[in-house]
Structure formats: structure tokens, C-alpha cells
Amino acid sequence: MPIQDNGPENRGPWGGRQKDHPAEIDALLRQGRERLKGILPPGPAHLKGLLLAGAIAIATFGIWSSYYTVPSDSVAIVQRFGKFTAEVSPGLHFKVPFGIDVATLVPVKRQLKQEFGFTTPGATDPYQSPTEGRRETEMVTGDLNAALVEWVVQYRISEPRKFLFEVREPSATLRYVSESVMREVVGDRTVDEVITVGRQEIENEALLKMQALATKYAMGISIDQVQLKNINPPQPVQASFNEVNQAQQEKERLINEARREYNKVIPLAEGEKDQRIREADGYRLKRTNEAEGDAARFTALLAEYQKAPEVTRRRIYIETLQDVLPGIRSKIIVDGSTGSILPLLNLDRQAGEKQ
Numbered sequence: 001m002p003i004q005d006n007g008p009e010n011r012g013p014w015g016g017r018q019k020d021h022p023a024e025i026d027a028l029l030r031q032g033r034e035r036l037k038g039i040l041p042p043g044p045a046h047l048k049g050l051l052l053a054g055a056i057a058i059a060t061f062g063i064w065s066s067y068y069t070v071p072s073d074s075v076a077i078v079q080r081f082g083k084f085t086a087e088v089s090p091g092l093h094f095k096v097p098f099g100i101d102v103a104t105l106v107p108v109k110r111q112l113k114q115e116f117g118f119t120t121p122g123a124t125d126p127y128q129s130p131t132e133g134r135r136e137t138e139m140v141t142g143d144l145n146a147a148l149v150e151w152v153v154q155y156r157i158s159e160p161r162k163f164l165f166e167v168r169e170p171s172a173t174l175r176y177v178s179e180s181v182m183r184e185v186v187g188d189r190t191v192d193e194v195i196t197v198g199r200q201e202i203e204n205e206a207l208l209k210m211q212a213l214a215t216k217y218a219m220g221i222s223i224d225q226v227q228l229k230n231i232n233p234p235q236p237v238q239a240s241f242n243e244v245n246q247a248q249q250e251k252e253r254l255i256n257e258a259r260r261e262y263n264k265v266i267p268l269a270e271g272e273k274d275q276r277i278r279e280a281d282g283y284r285l286k287r288t289n290e291a292e293g294d295a296a297r298f299t300a301l302l303a304e305y306q307k308a309p310e311v312t313r314r315r316i317y318i319e320t321l322q323d324v325l326p327g328i329r330s331k332i333i334v335d336g337s338t339g340s341i342l343p344l345l346n347l348d349r350q351a352g353e354k355q
Contacts, residue, residue: 065099066094067094067095068093068094068095068103069091069092070088070091070093070103071105072090073109074090074105074108074110075089076088076093076103077103077106077160078101079104080096080102082102084161084165085101087160088103104164106157106160106164108160109156111154111156112125112154112155112157113153113155114127114128114153114155114171114175115128115150116130116137116152116153116178116182117134117136117148117150117229117230118150118229125171127171127172127174127175130175138234139183139186141189141190141191141194142188142189142190145191145233146233146234146237147186147191147194147195147231147232147233147234148230148232149182149186149194149228149231150228150230150231151178151182151228151229152225153174153210153223154226155174155221155223156221156222156224157221157222158222159220160220162220163220163221164220166218166219166220167217167220170219170220170221173217173219174221177210177213177214177217178226181206181209181210181213182206185202185205194231195231195232195233195245196245202228203225203226203228207223207225207226211223301316
């Protein structure tokens with residue numbers, strides 16, 4: 001809740017004690033004391049002393065409550081006789097004393113939060129921690145299952161004037177709005193979605209609905225984030241629910257392992273298939289080209305043979321001998337009619353003699 005600063009001695013959840021005053025104020029106090037001595041009428045000494053002490057106390061309190069300091073993360077809303085007069089930026093400022101002007105500090109640059117279902121130790125904001133944490137977290141999902149939902153709402157005060165004057169107890173109102181929206185969003189989903197896959201979607205939808213209601217009610221609040229914390233089933237069914245979750249996780253694990261094996265085997269088989277197809281295509285092209293070349297060569301040779309049969313026949317014979325004879329080593333020719341051996345083609349000996 002914001003605090004009202006009627007003087008530098010005030011302290012609140014967002015403000016600190018302010019007790020140091022400038023040295024000029026001491027000088028003003030001394031001057032005022034001397035002037036009061038001259039103003040007081042003649043009379044008994046003790047009466048004059050009481051009047052002097054009262055005047056000094058009033059003057060001291062007036063000077064003491066006439067200035068205030070606004071922290072760097074806050075602004076001050078100044079009211080004169082309860083009516084809004086100004087919004088003051090951070091720094092040292094002065095106001096009309098004796099409660100005529102009241103300055104309320106509002107931390108507009110600080111991120112505030114409200115917790116539902118749990119409490120952070122050391123929280124200074126009384127509206128941050130739940131008063132009925134168990135009741136707030138008990139919710140019914142869309143499939144008529146029960147769940148214990150804990151969450152956090154982080155927000156900022158964007159419009160201090162609306163935050164102070166438009167809604168009574170805006171922080172408490174924000175708690176009611178947050179609980180209502182979260183029950184609505186959780187009630188539209190199954191318990192499995194709430195606990196597992198639907199958390200991000202729930203957070204986003206709850207954030208939009210909470211901000212819409214805060215704007216509609218003119219609360220002066222900007223909601224930064226809605227974050228789900230622990231979500232558990234009720235205690236009597238928690239063991240059974242954990243077994244179901246373990247079974248689902250085991251199912252997902254087996255599916256992932258099967259997909260991993262599939263991704264490892266199938267692409268390899270596809271690659272081998274493509275390789276075999278490319279090799280077959282290459283072999284087909286090679287054989288086709290060779291056959292076409294041989295056919296073209298035979299056709300050309302036939303045309304030459306038809307023009308000059310003897311010449312062509314002899315040229316083919318000589319070319320065949322040129323291809324065959326270089327590969328003969330240690331071979332002899334036997335004349336079948338006479339049975340004599342012709343050592344004419346002992347090419348190894350001739351090659352040795354040449355060397």
C-alpha cells in the first residue's frame with residue numbers, strides 16, 4: 001500500500017525515515033526564537049516560558065513537516081485538504097505544513113509481485129503473500145479433475161493517480177482479479193494440459209485477461225508477467241497421478257528411441273538405394289553408348305567393304321595381326337599338314353637379342 005508522508009519522520013513499506021534537515025533550518029529556528037521573545041507580552045516568567053516553548057514547538061514542527069524527499073524509483077501525489085493538486089517527480093520538495101498538504105509516495109519504477117499458494121520470506125508488501133494460500137490454489141480443471149495451482153503475478157504502477165483514487169485497495173482488488181482469471185483459464189483445460197504442455201498458453205492467456213480487467217477497472221496497474229509455479233494434484237491422488245505421468249514419460253521415451261532408430265536406418269537405406277540407381281543408370285548409359293559406337297563403326301566398315309572387298313579384307317587381317325602378335329610370348333606355330341615346327345615366331349629370343 002502507498003504511504004502518506006506528513007513529514008520527514010514518516011515510514012512506509014516503500015519509503016524510508018527522513019530525519020536530517022538542512023543547516024539553514026537551525027538558523028531559522030534561532031531567529032524565530034529571538035523574535036518570539038520580543039513579541040511575547042510582559043507577565044510572569046513561567047508563563048512567558050511556556051508560551052515561548054509552545055511557539056518554538058509549533059514552529060519546529062511546521063518547518064520539520066514542510067519538506068519531503070521523493071526516492072528515485074517513486075513519485076509523490078500531493079493532496080491539499082484531500083484534493084489532488086500535483087504529481088511530483090523524485091527529489092527534495094516543500095509543501096504546506098500542519099497536514100494541509102499530504103504527499104503520498106508511489107513506487108512507479110519498482111516491479112511489484114503477488115504470490116498465490118506460497119510465500120517468499122521477508123516480503124514487506126502485505127498484499128504480496130496470500131492470506132488463504134490453500135484455498136487460492138484449489139481449482140477444478142475442464143475435465144473435472146482437481147489441481148493445486150501456484151502462480152506469481154508481476155506488475156508495476158503505471159498511473160499513480162488512478163492507483164490511489166479510482167479503486168479502493170487496488171492491490172487487494174488485483175489479487176481477486178488474478179484468482180478469478182486463473183480459475184477461468186484453468187477451468188477451460190484438462191489437467192494434463194495444466195500440468196504439462198499447456199503452461200505457456202495458460203500464462204499468456206491469463207496475462208491478457210488480467211491486463212484487460214485492470215484497464216477496465218482503471219486500477220492504474222500494468223501487468224508484466226504471469227508465471228505458473230508448482231502444479232500438483234491433490235494429496236490423496238498424487239501417488240496415482242505420478243504413476244500415470246511416469247507411464248506417459250516412458251511412452252514418450254520409447255517413441256523417441258524408435259524415431260531415432262528410424263532416422264538412423266531409413267536415411268542410410270535411402271542413400272544406398274539412390275547410389276544403386278545412379279550406378280545402374282551409369283552402366284546403362286555406358287553399354288548403350290558402346291553398342292551405338294560399335295554399330296556405327298560396323299556400318300562404316302561395311303560401306304568400305306562393299307566398295308573394295310579385297311582391300312578391306314586384307315586391311316582388317318593386318319590390323320588384327322597388329323593387335324594379336326604383340327601379346328605372344330614363347331609361342332611356336334605347328335604346321336598341321338606336315339607336322340613340322342616353325343620357330344619363326346620365337347619373339348622372346350628376338351627381344352633378348354635386341355637388348
